[in-house]
Amino acid sequence: MNLNEAQKKKVEEWIAEGLKLSDIQKRLDSELGVRMTYMEVRFLLDDLQLVPKDQPAPQADKQIVSTTSSSASGAESKSPPQPLSESPPAPGEETLPIGSKVSLKVDAVTAPGTLVSGSVTFSDGQIAAWYLDQMGRLGLSPKQTGYRPLPADVEDFQVELQNELQKLGF
Secondary structure, eight states: OOOOHHHHHHHHHHHHHTOOHHHHHHHHHHHHOOOOOHHHHHHHHHHTTOOOTTOOOOOSSOEEEOSSOOOOOOOOOOSOOEEOOOOOOOTTSOOOOTTOOOEEEEOSSOOTTEEEEEEEEOTTSOEEEEEEETTSOEEEEESSTTOOOOHHHHHHHHHHHHHHHHHTTO
16 A cells, blocks of 8 residues: 555654554554555555664573572473463472562573563573474473472563563564
8 A cells, every 4th residue: 555645654654653563453443534454554665765773683592590599401301382371389399488589581592483482490490491382382391290380470471482482472
């Protein structure tokens, strides 16, 4: 779809404001009455030789640490992935620690059959591989068989994962 000069100027202003492609797509529809798919918006920006500011250079194995820093090691799990489920800690496991430490790492090359994958180190030092599959399901595969993270760690993990996925454009 072709835009007139006034509409093109508006798109240039939105890029200058730092809007993401999805936001530009929404504004084209709501403010200008122009419906475009996400891909059409990308092509439009390419045609106008505009580059959104929300696209940082890709980085290999980005590491995120929540609340308090902790050391993380990038371990791969060889056990099959299992869906993430929150369950109360088993008898003998510690209860909710104060200032829980969860370290999240995103793989530079995703695991086969997943949209994004990585590893996580929980506050007790246990390591697990995580993934998000094509159906949007989050899975966790702990290195130690039968390991269940503390509920607080699961919450911290999910918050950090959501923040990181937003940065990556998911």
